Amino acid sequence: MKTIKVIRDAGLALSEAMCVLVGLRQFDFLARRQKESSDVVALRMRLEGLLARYVDAVPTTDRKATLGECATRYEDGEVLGFEAGAVDVILWNGDDGHAYNSGETLLNYGIGNLREHELVRVGVSREQWRLAQLALKGDRARPDGWTRNVYMRAQATGYGSSPSFAKLVVDAQFLELLLRLKDLSERERLTEVRVSGGPEQWGGLSDIDDLQLQCAELVVTCNSFWFTDSPKHSDETFQTTNETIEAFVEKVLEGEGDLYLADDVQDLKDAVNDFNDDSDDDGTISQEPSAAT
Structure with missing residues (x-):
């Protein structure tokens, strides 16, 4: 057997x-x-x-x-592909064992409604599929090009000074990136995946410009993610708190306005407001490119 x-x-x-x-x-x-x-x-x-x-x-x-x-x-309603010379999606009728023309184009059928094993049959990439699925999640429809500010706590990994928070400008592409790297970690059994890129802003440290940050990374595991960075002339590093990827995606796609992720949300809000009040009028801080772009 x-x-x-x-x-x-x-x-x-x-x-x-x-x-x-x-x-x-x-x-x-x-x-x-x-x-x-x-x-x-x-x-x-x-x-x-x-x-x-x-x-x-x-x-x-x-x-x-x-x-x-x-x-x-095949299961009932399974997508088989396209009828030759046409653009309508062909589905399987499990009751009578026949394929039939759905009368819908792939756009009308919805890429997000496809199952993973059906993607190759209609020429859809996993990235396109994940983006379409993200558009179906959440509590409201979101326009193309949407973004949302997300604040996370940050801390030093040693005893040096560090920012107290990080600001992310999250969009659908960043969420898809997290899910793609999470899949890679699971598929290849990697303990973590690191890619270049930091948050939009490290905040809560007045002399952050003098640190000359140079090693911004997005770190993703099969379950969570965080950002890390290091000053140019120091062995010190600092990083954001770990966030569970699935929970992070759900929180970003629910509600609207700035999102604060911390055990003590009010304390994080106060830290952000105090830092913004003390910043220059334009509020700019020297940063490396955001991972969300």
Whole structure:
């Protein structure tokens, strides 16, 4: 039985391809639209030959179930792709075992409504899909190009002075970046992923310009993220508090206005207000490029 499982796992991609091809032939999509060229015929024959060898490797008693996997792999309402020569999405009807034209373009169907394994069938990247899903989350529709100010606590990792908070200017692209790096960490079993880029502003330290910050990084694990930075002529480093990624995304997409993330929200608000009151009129502070841009 272990050998059968290995064979089935190895044939998963092949079986999926054959399911699509069998469906196209069964419902005459290719021939009806004169799309079954000699190249397609050659590909079909090659796939059928490979599938035959795959099935032959399975004991006779299990062949019926193996072949049945191909016919029952689709779920009701599953996206199969586009009909040849058309832009409407083709869906699977699980009740009668037929594919049908949804009458909707991919834009109308909604990229965010796709399931991850359907992306390749309609040529949608994971980044596009995540951005579309983010647009569906939250408690309100958000216009293109939206941003939101988010304040987080910051502290030194040693005994030196450090900013007391960091300001982020968060947009959909930054949220997608967090989710993408989180996926990378999980997929490759990495303890953390580091990319260049800091918050929009480190605040709460009057002489921060003199520190000549040079090592701003966004650090992402399979669960959380934080920012870190170091002065040019010092071994000291400081960083923001850790934030759970899933919770952070939910908080950013709920409500509106400035968002303060701290155990003592009022204390953080006071620190931000006091620093802004003491800053120059333009409020500028020397910073490296924000990770949210």
